[in-house]
Amino acid sequence: MRFIYNIGIYLAGLALKSGALFNNKIKKGVVGRKSSFHILKSNLNSKDKTIWFHCASLGEYEQGLPVFLELRKYYKNHKIVLSFFSPSGYEIRKNSPIADVVIYLPLDTISNANRFLNIVNPELTVFVKYDIWPNFLNELKRRQLRAILISASFRKNQSYFKFYGSQLKNALFAFEHIFTQNETSKILLKSINYNAVTVSGDTRFDRVYSQLSIDNTLEFMDTFKNNKLCVVAGSTWPEDEALFIDFINSEASKEVKFIIAPHDIKVDRIKKMQEKINCKSVLFSEKEVESLSNYKVFIVDTIGILSKIYSYADIAYVGGAMGNTGLHNTLEPAVFGVPIIIGNNHSKFPEAQALIDNGGMFSISHQQKFNEELHKLITDSDFRLKSGSNNKAFIKKNKGAVIQILDYLRI
Numbered sequence: 001m002r003f004i005y006n007i008g009i010y011l012a013g014l015a016l017k018s019g020a021l022f023n024n025k026i027k028k029g030v031v032g033r034k035s036s037f038h039i040l041k042s043n044l045n046s047k048d049k050t051i052w053f054h055c056a057s058l059g060e061y062e063q064g065l066p067v068f069l070e071l072r073k074y075y076k077n078h079k080i081v082l083s084f085f086s087p088s089g090y091e092i093r094k095n096s097p098i099a100d101v102v103i104y105l106p107l108d109t110i111s112n113a114n115r116f117l118n119i120v121n122p123e124l125t126v127f128v129k130y131d132i133w134p135n136f137l138n139e140l141k142r143r144q145l146r147a148i149l150i151s152a153s154f155r156k157n158q159s160y161f162k163f164y165g166s167q168l169k170n171a172l173f174a175f176e177h178i179f180t181q182n183e184t185s186k187i188l189l190k191s192i193n194y195n196a197v198t199v200s201g202d203t204r205f206d207r208v209y210s211q212l213s214i215d216n217t218l219e220f221m222d223t224f225k226n227n228k229l230c231v232v233a234g235s236t237w238p239e240d241e242a243l244f245i246d247f248i249n250s251e252a253s254k255e256v257k258f259i260i261a262p263h264d265i266k267v268d269r270i271k272k273m274q275e276k277i278n279c280k281s282v283l284f285s286e287k288e289v290e291s292l293s294n295y296k297v298f299i300v301d302t303i304g305i306l307s308k309i310y311s312y313a314d315i316a317y318v319g320g321a322m323g324n325t326g327l328h329n330t331l332e333p334a335v336f337g338v339p340i341i342i343g344n345n346h347s348k349f350p351e352a353q354a355l356i357d358n359g360g361m362f363s364i365s366h367q368q369k370f371n372e373e374l375h376k377l378i379t380d381s382d383f384r385l386k387s388g389s390n391n392k393a394f395i396k397k398n399k400g401a402v403i404q405i406l407d408y409l410r411i
Helices: 002-019 024-034 036-043 058-074 087-093 110-120 134-142 166-172 183-191 203-213 219-225 238-248 267-275 289-294 306-312 350-357 367-379 381-398 401-408
Strands: 050-055 079-084 101-104 124-128 146-152 177-180 197-199 229-236 256-262 281-283 297-299 315-318 340-342 361-363
Touching: 002 024, 002 134, 002 166, 024 036, 024 087, 024 101, 036 079, 036 101, 036 110, 050 058, 058 079, 058 087, 058 124, 058 146, 058 203, 058 401, 079 087, 087 101, 110 134, 134 146, 134 166, 146 203, 146 401, 177 183, 177 401, 183 197, 203 306, 203 381, 203 401, 219 256, 219 289, 219 306, 229 238, 229 306, 229 367, 238 256, 238 267, 238 315, 238 367, 256 267, 256 306, 267 281, 267 297, 315 367, 340 367, 350 361, 350 381, 361 381, 367 381
Parallel strands: 050 079, 050 124, 079 101, 124 146, 146 177, 177 197, 229 256, 229 315, 256 297, 281 297, 315 340, 340 361
Antiparallel strands: none
């Protein structure tokens, strides 16, 4: 199995190089990985004590951040190495203040794992959620270096729990402890005789709850909202935006302000979307603060401010689940006590079903259902406030994973 896996990694490397010729995102990863060892050697020496954090992408970084921040405080004399596999994580957080060195993780070959650990030699390694790389993890285990996995979430159809998944399954045993999001994941781990498990919950609850303790004020948002009811559509894709364009262009939206923050902010795509809106709309990149109140639709063609924008929402829509791209972070608006609408493809996101069951989030599958749910939230203030309150209470109830992880590490 190990031989087959390593052949697969070799072929994957070739596929990425080929894909880089046609896809800019893949190209960034391929080019970035070429520099990883040079960056490590330039910033670390054999006397440095280090901690290694690894995240697949931006979502996992945000998930792990409350733990990273505490470890950063505790290990003041250590250098922190932060690695990403995906460009969407690296490119946005390559200057993260929680790390001394930020790199793309080299491909999971035996030689790369040895070379990486010869340079880094981490006192502690923290992986977030998934992105299990057997050669790196097996080498950590062979060297008897500490490693934990946090906010893990497993499903029974994953390779770890199949007869053909021995390579990935064995890699899990490199972790001295795994902190899972739920009891189901713990049961699945025990089914393969992995017993060093704690159900700590999802660190994202701690992450989003901390948003309440910072200043979320955005002057341009105060001006745009102008004390009107405001609907924020975050991390949207074309199938999500089609729902909003239809609703915005109808009479039902007459007294409401709308904010659309697309996941993909390519200029051509946003312009095409804007052309379909039959009322006054403005882009973030073209805004003038003093005139923002005159617009009905505000399109956010930038990144990094969505979590603060959610604090101005009376109703939120979170994109990704109307198509197959994957539901984006529903906890970000939930913490502000905002009712949420999502698409119906959310089966891989247990927190979504939990929020639905808790009465604060509503799943829709077509335009008519979307119109009905949004119209009810707009017109029934008691229902809207109660739904939002349910979401905020749910976040508060489920925070606390960070404390359990730090307690295990005796920090």
